[in-house]
Structures are given as C-alpha cells and as structure tokens.
Amino acid sequence: MAFKFRIWGKKIRHRQTGSPLVKSLGETVFFAVLLLLGLVFASLVALAYFGILNENERLGFEGGAWWMVLSLSLSFGIIGGSGLVYNLFRIGISKERRAAVLRKASDIDIIRDTFSASHDYPSLPKDFHIANSPGTRLAFRLPARQSVGWRLIFITIFGTIWTIFSLGMLLGNFQEVEENQALGWFTLFFLAVSVWIIYYLIQQISYYFKVGATHLEVSSHPLRPGNIYELFISQAGRLEVQELQVFLVSQERCLFLSGTNSRAETFLTYKELLFEQKNIRTNSQLPYEAQFQFMVPTDSMHSFQSEHNSIDWELCVRFQTKEQTIHEKNYPIVIFPPED
Amino acid sequence: MDPSITIKFRTPQEVFHPNDRLEVEYYVEASDLSSLNAMEISLLWYTEGKGEQDIYVHSFERRERRNVANRDLSQVFLFQCQLPKTPLSYHGTILKIHWCIRVTTQFKKGKTFYEDRPILLLPTGKVLKLQQTSHL
Known part of the structure; x- marks a missing residue:
C-alpha cells in the first residue's frame, strides 16, 4: 500500500498513521526550539545579573524573581537538549535496530547476576x-511480595517527620494562633493527621505481632x-x-x-x-x-x-x-x- | 509499486524448539532497486494484547548498499542464528507472545517497508500453518 502524506497522524492501537519521518522531524524541531528558548533566557538573566545589559535591555530580569526565570530557562534547556539528542539518535533508525542496540547494552551489564538460574533464560524474571x-x-x-517490616519502617519515619513538623508549627505559631484563625485551623489539621498516623502505626504493630x-x-x-x-x-x-x-x-x-x-x-x-x-x-x-x-x-x-x-x-x-x-x-x- | 520481500526457511519448518538453529534466505524485488539504501533482518519477539507492546530483538543484521559486494542489494542473503530458550510462544487472554523474522527495507526519502514471517518457539512441536504478513 502506498504511503499517503498527512500532516496530523493518529494512533490506532500500536499502529501510527502519518509519516514517521515527519513525526521525528516535528519532535526534533520542538525540542530544538525549547533548547534555544532556554539558552536565550538563561543568557539574558546572566547578562542582567552581572550588569552587562543597560536598563532598557534588562526586560525585568534583574528583579527579585531572576532565580525563578533562571531555573525555568535551565529546565527548558535540559528538556530541550535531552529531547533533541534522543530524537537525533532515532531519526532514520528502525525500531528493530534500536531494540538490538538496547539488547547489546543490557548484555554487557556488569552488575548482572551471573549466578542466578534465570541467567540463561531471557525474559524470565530474576530469581x-x-x-x-x-x-x-x-x-x-x-x-x-509485600514486606510488612519495610512498611512499618516507612510509616514510622513518615509519622515521626510529620509529627515533628506539626509540633514545630504549633510551638512556633502558638502566640499567633489566637489572632489568626486560619493558621489555627491549619495547625489543627496537621496535628489531627499526626494523631491518625500514630493510631495507624500502633494498629499495624499490634497486627504484626498478633498475626506473626x-x-x-x-x-x-x-x-x-x-x-x-x-x-x-x-x-x-x-x-x-x-x-x-x-x-x-x-x-x-x-x-x-x-x-x-x-x-x-x-x-x-x-x-x-x-x-x-x-x-x-x-x-x-x-x-x-x-x-x-x-x-x-x-x-x-x-x-x-x-x-x-x-x-x-x-x-x-x-x-x-x-x-x-x-x-x-x-x-x-x-x-x-x-x-x- | 511496493517492493516484494521474500523470506524462505532453508528447512521447511515453522515450529522451532529452544536452541534450534535457524537458517533463512531473504531477498527483495522492486521496480527501483537503485533507491534501496539498506536492508535489516531481525529475529524478534513482540507482545500483543491489552498492554503496551514490548519488542525484543534476539538477533539483528543490517546490510547497507555501500558495504555489500557490487553494491547489489538484490542478491539472496543468508541469515543464521540460534534460538534462545525463552520466551516460548504464548497465546493467552490479555497477552500473546509472538516470534517472527522481520525483514525491513529502507529506501531513499525515508520510505520503509517490512515483512514478517511468524515462527513458533515451543518446547514440544506442533505443526501449525502460519501466514506470512506484510506491512507498510
């Protein structure tokens, strides 16, 4: 069947209509633009921060929110850069060839457990x-499958952090709670959650010792x-x-x-x-x-x-x-x- | 016109057992073979069913025009490999595991065609007739 050109492809289960080349090129352009935006904004913030730009050129980047613009630019740059590299690697390379490269990479995994019986059986879970x-x-x-011990440790750590945070909040804002009702309700909510976590933890520990x-x-x-x-x-x-x-x-x-x-x-x-x-x-x-x-x-x-x-x-x-x-x-x- | 890809087993069998040796001849016929850039052959399994598709290439060979004798990709090529022990072919309810030999042709302007030849990897062989499937 001859290929018909269409700009917008659609996915029907695992099949994709539309040209895979057009799709790859579109994604590559998107990530390249994202990378470019990230680099431009990061450069502007850096120039404004070091006072190289004059007042008209600064576009407000020298204000207090410069770090927010910088972190956004950096995330744009990282997402754009990694997406661009990934797409450039994929263009013109068949799905089977990529899968073969991945298989070779997994074959040289130095931390693979060579002593397990499943070693000679690809696609069997590790044993x-x-x-x-x-x-x-x-x-x-x-x-x-589910280790009760690990669950108890997790609940204990989480509960301890939450309770310390709630108590810190109560003691730190004790004077203001009477005046600020919203803060009072907020603190009360945190304390209520702490009480519930402690109750749940006691219940789990007693279950653990009872059921064995x-x-x-x-x-x-x-x-x-x-x-x-x-x-x-x-x-x-x-x-x-x-x-x-x-x-x-x-x-x-x-x-x-x-x-x-x-x-x-x-x-x-x-x-x-x-x-x-x-x-x-x-x-x-x-x-x-x-x-x-x-x-x-x-x-x-x-x-x-x-x-x-x-x-x-x-x-x-x-x-x-x-x-x-x-x-x-x-x-x-x-x-x-x-x-x- | 679409190219015609032919995949032939050296021994007429479609049911294989773990560690069996697989020998396949393959070739492509097309009206414009000069625009054929590369051919790839893979022995692979893929999943089918309710979940996202997984694909795993067990063995892979790529022939590019510049690396082939006389730059002729119309000749008959031989592909040999040993089958692994797992996964065995499986036809479940929400999951199926299929094995196949896939020949992919890559033409100029990014046009790609492929042909699948299904095989069964079973511990005890049952002779089943399988259809050759063609995709764009």
Missing part, C-alpha cells in the same frame, strides 16, 4: 531473591512444569484460624496507557488449591507447621517479564481468623520452561 535465600526445613525460603510471620519453603529451584516439589509452611503469632489455604496462582499482567494515565490489568489464568487446614490455634511459642507436595501443572507457561507485560506465578497463603478477618500473603515464584 536471585529465591536462589540466595536458604530455608531451615527445605532448600529455599520464599520471600513475600508466615514462612514458605520449597524443596527445589528452579521449578519446572510437570515436576513435584515439597512445600513447607510455618505460621507464627497468636491466632485462632478457622481455615488456612495455600493456592498456586498464575496471572497475566499488563500495563497500558489510558489517555495520560498508566493503568494495569490482570487476568487470572490458573488457580489451584494445594493445601487446606481448618481450626488451627497458634501461640508465640508454638507456630503452626505443615509440609505437603505440589505439582507445577504440565504444559503451563513459564514466568515472563517484559517492560509492560508479565506472566506471574505465585503461592498465595490465605487464612480466615475466628473474628472473620481474612489475611492474604503472596509469595512470587519463578516457573522455568520444561528441561530440554
């Missing part, structure tokens, strides 16, 4: 977090379709659990742009109940422990990871306490393709 984590009962301990840690260990790694593996589960804390279940789950996950927003979508492709136990009681001295076997389904797709798309496999531990609260913890695993 060093499993391979470098020995277990106590079985060979490997699986790390959880869940450990999963697996007998072998890498995991491959059709093979049978041992799995060990340990649940600590002070709990009365009505039902504990372990699932093997696979999901397709993708990221896409919707207007200017980036959105994610998942689709559950596989879910199998591997283990179930009812009426469990744990205490701080005696965690609940169990060991069982599971098989990675034959003909299942291996784990996959690219920039916007992935096929994720995970073990999901779900338990329901006597108070009808449901807790879920996910442990990502990497499924390799069948052995050659």
Whole structure:
C-alpha cells in the first residue's frame, strides 16, 4: 500500500498513521526550539545579573524573581537538549535496530547476576531473591511480595517527620494562633493527621505481632512444569484460624496507557488449591507447621517479564481468623520452561 | 509499486524448539532497486494484547548498499542464528507472545517497508500453518 502524506497522524492501537519521518522531524524541531528558548533566557538573566545589559535591555530580569526565570530557562534547556539528542539518535533508525542496540547494552551489564538460574533464560524474571535465600526445613525460603517490616519502617519515619513538623508549627505559631484563625485551623489539621498516623502505626504493630510471620519453603529451584516439589509452611503469632489455604496462582499482567494515565490489568489464568487446614490455634511459642507436595501443572507457561507485560506465578497463603478477618500473603515464584 | 520481500526457511519448518538453529534466505524485488539504501533482518519477539507492546530483538543484521559486494542489494542473503530458550510462544487472554523474522527495507526519502514471517518457539512441536504478513 502506498504511503499517503498527512500532516496530523493518529494512533490506532500500536499502529501510527502519518509519516514517521515527519513525526521525528516535528519532535526534533520542538525540542530544538525549547533548547534555544532556554539558552536565550538563561543568557539574558546572566547578562542582567552581572550588569552587562543597560536598563532598557534588562526586560525585568534583574528583579527579585531572576532565580525563578533562571531555573525555568535551565529546565527548558535540559528538556530541550535531552529531547533533541534522543530524537537525533532515532531519526532514520528502525525500531528493530534500536531494540538490538538496547539488547547489546543490557548484555554487557556488569552488575548482572551471573549466578542466578534465570541467567540463561531471557525474559524470565530474576530469581536471585529465591536462589540466595536458604530455608531451615527445605532448600529455599520464599520471600513475600509485600514486606510488612519495610512498611512499618516507612510509616514510622513518615509519622515521626510529620509529627515533628506539626509540633514545630504549633510551638512556633502558638502566640499567633489566637489572632489568626486560619493558621489555627491549619495547625489543627496537621496535628489531627499526626494523631491518625500514630493510631495507624500502633494498629499495624499490634497486627504484626498478633498475626506473626508466615514462612514458605520449597524443596527445589528452579521449578519446572510437570515436576513435584515439597512445600513447607510455618505460621507464627497468636491466632485462632478457622481455615488456612495455600493456592498456586498464575496471572497475566499488563500495563497500558489510558489517555495520560498508566493503568494495569490482570487476568487470572490458573488457580489451584494445594493445601487446606481448618481450626488451627497458634501461640508465640508454638507456630503452626505443615509440609505437603505440589505439582507445577504440565504444559503451563513459564514466568515472563517484559517492560509492560508479565506472566506471574505465585503461592498465595490465605487464612480466615475466628473474628472473620481474612489475611492474604503472596509469595512470587519463578516457573522455568520444561528441561530440554 | 511496493517492493516484494521474500523470506524462505532453508528447512521447511515453522515450529522451532529452544536452541534450534535457524537458517533463512531473504531477498527483495522492486521496480527501483537503485533507491534501496539498506536492508535489516531481525529475529524478534513482540507482545500483543491489552498492554503496551514490548519488542525484543534476539538477533539483528543490517546490510547497507555501500558495504555489500557490487553494491547489489538484490542478491539472496543468508541469515543464521540460534534460538534462545525463552520466551516460548504464548497465546493467552490479555497477552500473546509472538516470534517472527522481520525483514525491513529502507529506501531513499525515508520510505520503509517490512515483512514478517511468524515462527513458533515451543518446547514440544506442533505443526501449525502460519501466514506470512506484510506491512507498510
């Protein structure tokens, strides 16, 4: 099909109408103009600041807001300059050639983990977090997707900074609060948020100690379709659990742009109940422990990871306490393709 | 008139296994071959589905007019490479992974044409007929 010239291209899913050359040239001109504007304004500010320009030529750049104009000019210059270099690199170079250059660059990554099993399998997620984590009962301990410890540390740091800031505000403006009602409400709002953060932190700490840690260990790694593996589960804390279940789950996950927003979508492709136990009681001295076997389904797709798309496999531990609260913890695993 | 790009496997197969050797002959026919500047061949995979498209080039060769014997880009070229172990071809619900051999021709004035020859990378081969697709 012959190419028809049109000034304005439109995007239909992944295809783009209009000339890619015109598009590239348009972007290049845009970034070049931005760079030029940045350089011109930055030069004018510098000349006005050092008194080289006479009064008529200064255009108000020597005033108190010179630093604002300078920072705007510099950001124009940086955005324009980087955009220009990026576009010049792209002009006349096919998408495949750029992808090949990027692949070569990633191949010489000196910090790449050469000891992980996924090293020989392009597009498999990195597995060093499993391979470098020995277990106590079985060979490997699986790390959880969300670490409660890190969340607690983050909340504690954030809460401390916020509270210090709020107290500083209260003490610093104590005299003026009575006269300035708006300032009073503002300070009160900051204090209320501080109180809420402290309450939430206490709630999270008590939850952490009550529910306790869940450990999963697996007998072998890498995991491959059709093979049978041992799995060990340990649940600590002070709990009365009505039902504990372990699932093997696979999901397709993708990221896409919707207007200017980036959105994610998942689709559950596989879910199998591997283990179930009812009426469990744990205490701080005696965690609940169990060991069982599971098989990675034959003909299942291996784990996959690219920039916007992935096929994720995970073990999901779900338990329901006597108070009808449901807790879920996910442990990502990497499924390799069948052995050659 | 658009150029005609031909991609031929040396052994008639479209289903490959990890670590298999791939050998392909390719050539281009066009009314005005003198304006053909360069040809590129890549073995690549790309994703299709709800997410943004990802593309990964496993193997790539570029032939420019000035670097080819007699400056003749109309001859039959050979492309060889070894297939990787992953990712395997996949047809999911919101995600698909396709492998293909793509030949791209670059003409003067920035005109570009490409031709895809899909292949399947599977652990156990199933013989499937695949269509050759053409794009501008």
